[in-house]
Amino acid sequence: MNLRKWFYLFWTTLLIGAGGAVIAGLALQTVNGGIDFKSTADLLLYALILFGYGVLVSVYAQLGFFAYLILNYMGIGVFPRKAWRYIQLVLAVLALLELVFLRTFVSGDRSVASDLILGVGILLTAIVVSGFKMRGTNASAWIPTFFFMTAITIVEIIGVLRIGVDSATIFILVPLVACNAFQILMLHRVLKPASI
Template sequence: MTLRKWFHLFWTTLVLGIVVSTGVGLILQFSDKEFSVMGLSAVGFNLINMILGGATISVLSQMGFFAYLIVRFIAVGIIRSKTVWDLLQLAVVIVVLFDLVYLRKTNFNSSESLLGYFILPVCVLVISLAVSYWKVKMTNRNAFIPTLFFMTAVTVLEAVPALKLDNTASSLFMLAPLFVCNAWQILTLHKILDKKKS
């Protein structure tokens, strides 16, 4: 990866994060009068905060992406068997999706039924499966499990600050740009590295 390619990935991800968070933020602002960024409800001031928030979320997404690439590089060097590595990633995906239901239900002690806590993990799984399928179409079938792992485990880990609030608007405001930025990075990685479809 050259510096020029890294700059392209950085700036395109930054712009995507800003655009998506601003769009989602404005929709939330006008549909939910209680929604405010940093406790302030003025639309003009919130617009600036949405832009800054989107930039921050996109940088968080990029840090998560490069951390994942480093961990994957080290893990593949330690765990020589591709099957074991894939099974380990699938196990982590299952644990993350289970924890999205169990830990949130036990931490918030709300009167909401358990079924309501399944909505977020199902959405995360469906989006992750769609991005993984798309990645396979663009590259090869070996990319499915790593993409699924990145889109579920890493995205949920990056979204922990919003998930701690048990607030749908906060979760949506953070998860939407994270999903878009993470999907953009994982789907363009093979183009940046000039990996041809085999």
């Protein structure tokens, strides 16, 4: 990967995150109706704040992506390639089970429904993104993509899960998942050698 390709991935991911945050924030505003805008300028300022927040989330997603790439590189170096794939699959399933069930059992005041919806949403998104990645590359890309879209995404949203507010979780999850999906689906295209 050269600097020009990394620059492209960086800026496009920033725009994906910003767009995802604006869409999620305005949708939550429409559904919840929390802020009463006095003028169009207030609405535009709110959208600008959402845009900036999305940029921050996209940078956070990019940090998680590069941390995953380093983890994957180290995992391939330590374990046999086939064993590393199964380790990733087991870790992804454990992360999903922890998200859905363990938090509810440890803190009894949580509702199972919101954690279950969140876990199923992340699972379905991971399956869809992994299918697209497999179609774009090969069958061996399914498990690493699934691991990244489940376990790494869950690790990235731990901070907002501690807040315990569903709208805050949706607000960070939408741009984060959009950025993660975009990065993992673009990786093989960015790394493809340029034709002479």
